[in-house]
Amino acid sequence: MSEVKEVFKQMEERFDADAASGVDEIFQFDIDDEYWHAIVSDGKCEIVESEHDDPSVTLSMDAETLQEVMSGETDGMQAFMAGRIKATGNMMLATQLTNLFPVA
Template structure:
């Protein structure tokens, strides 16, 4: 199983600045089997922090395997959501842009 921090670090290396140029958002990740993390996207940059943000734009709940599969492109995020593997709260439409901002290789 992948380490959650490694998954996020890999995700950040694929950050697409042009896809996020107009975005100002906080993605909170509540991981069932790891510490929570949040990714802040502002001013065309993405930063990762461990912990919980008190004003996340969208909160996504899942286990690290699901996170790894979605971010590697093995699993479609919308399908995972429909199958109940991902729980989302807040700006759900923003969640659908995650793979545009962090495209799979």
């Protein structure tokens, strides 16, 4: 299993349905040459290995940054400010990711 696939598997396991109440958004992740998206709707989360046609926000980063942010080793906002994460679309949604997928 690829490192990226493992990170998304962990994200699915850590998903906080309570934090997702009222959220109906699609988070696109462009990780190196892999494309993933998380559909968060009605307190549920589905993570799919593919590119979405109309994501709410798209986050681009390398696999190392994804791993560091999702493990809590690196703060997502700091990584964004340092240019390690690029965001397009509704950038405010990116700030919700730490609530939706809390670090273990």
